[in-house]
Amino acid sequence: MGNKVATREAYGKALAELANENENAVVLDADLSKSTKTANFKTVAPERFFNMGIAEANMMGVAAGLSTCGKIPFVSTFAMFAAGRAFEQIRNSICYPNLNVKICATHAGLTVGEDGASHQAIEDISLMRSIPNMIVINPADDVETEAAIKAIANVKGPCYVRLGRMAVATVNDEKKYKFEIGKGVTLSEGTDVTIIATGIMVEAALEAKDILAKEGIRAKVINIHTIKPIDKELIIRAAKETKAIVTAEEHSIIGGLGSAVSEVISEEFPVPVLKLGVNDVFGESGKPGELLKAYGLTSADIVVKVKKAIEMK
Incomplete structure (x- = not known):
């Protein structure tokens, strides 16, 4: 197993690359871009980055609207606020009409650490997989995260990607690794x-x-x-x-x-x-x-x- 990298860091790197690869990719963040690492995308394509403020429900609605105009919105905040606070909007505004929105939620699980129970999303997989049309992805390391982000950019429909704050070892060989949605x-x-x-x-x-x-x-x-x-x-x-x-x-x-x-x-x-x-x-x-x-x-x-x-x- 290789060097330790947080999956949120790998997400930020993949987004920055995607900014150059796909002109329809846009990023929305709920005032947490330094923590979610979406700031990396903003550095490359500031005109396609939108800070929606601490208004997660509205952010999901705006993302839904952008997706109907041919854009591919990558929407980020902490998992607790994405899956929890904005559940209704994800269900009714994104998944019900089966829109092409990618919800990439960071700081999932217990390893948020000192932030405690209010920020530790330990229910998000359960919530997201219960919604029809939603794809749910939980990458193991940086290699898998980057591959997953590139993959969902090319798949039509709602996706939820679960990302972490803590650095984890690289378990996949970057040169040999092949990511395929739905395949273990x-x-x-x-x-x-x-x-x-x-x-x-x-x-x-x-x-x-x-x-x-x-x-x-x-x-x-x-x-x-x-x-x-x-x-x-x-x-x-x-x-x-x-x-x-x-x-x-x-x-x-x-x-x-x-x-x-x-x-x-x-x-x-x-x-x-x-x-x-x-x-x-x-x-x-x-x-x-x-x-x-x-x-x-x-x-x-x-x-x-x-x-x-x-x-x-």
């Missing part, structure tokens, strides 16, 4: 159990795989970057091969990756599925690493879940 990535083969992870938990899943290997347990590791549409074929195949699954996400265990995987497995090929995530509680203030440990979102916690899942086979 198998990072490690194994026959004893499957660890399906998303976002920053992909790094922890790979670390857990190495710990388990020392104990003779061979874990398949799958990165599901697209929560919706989810890669059913890959998940079912993994269930058949390993007969046990552990999911890992920096999100509530209700309605996120674990729920999405469970929905597929329960209908197609029932095997034990254990979910690792935030257990129906709010977050609290603290350093990102301390919070991940306090809420059981580490490689060691994945190892414990894996052993329990194997016992249930």
Whole structure:
């Protein structure tokens, strides 16, 4: 695994490149451009950057309008304010008419850190994947983020991309990596159990795989970057091969990756599925690493879940 880069940083870099590549790309931000890194786009194309102020609901409506004029709006604020505060506008003004708006929300999950529960979006995947027409993407690292942003620019329809504040290790090889919406990535083969992870938990899943290997347990590791549409074929195949699954996400265990995987497995090929995530509680203030440990979102916690899942086979 390579250098650590926050996915929001990679988003800013990709936006700046997109400014030169696509003249229809426009960016709207809710007065947080330095934090969301959309300021990078403003530097390149200031005439296509709009600071909408602290008015997220209105920002979504304006983005919807711009999309009807052939523009490709990339809309950014913190995940709590995008998915939470502007839910109605995303549902009714963007997804209902199936408009070409890209909502790229930063500062998702517990690793917002010291900002605490009011800013820690641990429900956003659940909210966004419940809306018809919405594509939901949660990149694992900088390489995947840049590829995802370029990909959604070329796909018609609403997209929600979940981005983080904390720097994370690069788990994908930039030269070999291929991003495809709706397709998971198998990072490690194994026959004893499957660890399906998303976002920053992909790094922890790979670390857990190495710990388990020392104990003779061979874990398949799958990165599901697209929560919706989810890669059913890959998940079912993994269930058949390993007969046990552990999911890992920096999100509530209700309605996120674990729920999405469970929905597929329960209908197609029932095997034990254990979910690792935030257990129906709010977050609290603290350093990102301390919070991940306090809420059981580490490689060691994945190892414990894996052993329990194997016992249930």
